[in-house]
Amino acid sequence: MKEHEIKARREENRVDSVKIVRSPSGAGEWVILFKEIDGKSFFLISDDDQVCSYATLDAAVEALDTLGFARAEVLF
Numbered sequence: 001m002k003e004h005e006i007k008a009r010r011e012e013n014r015v016d017s018v019k020i021v022r023s024p025s026g027a028g029e030w031v032i033l034f035k036e037i038d039g040k041s042f043f044l045i046s047d048d049d050q051v052c053s054y055a056t057l058d059a060a061v062e063a064l065d066t067l068g069f070a071r072a073e074v075l076f
Contacts, residue, residue, distance in 0.1 A: 001042040006034060006067055014038075018072040020060045029053040030060040032072075 001009075009015050016037045023029035031053050032044040044052045044063070054060040057074065064072055
């Protein structure tokens with residue numbers, strides 16, 4: 001799901017949880033996973049439909065802060 005879609009769902013209180021997890025494609029990278037109230041899960045993706053990945057946990061947290069989130073679970 002793209003940034004503008006995540007922001008809209010957050011404002012509508014449709015996001016149930018946010019998780020930062022290790023990337024399935026590379027253990028040295030982190031990705032963000034959103035779960036909606038209805039149970040659907042989505043990765044944060046870029047405008048060119050690529051899963052956004054971050055080299056550090058701090059970078060992933062910063063991306064969430066930019067989207068307006070104040071809490072996330074970290075799974076490592």
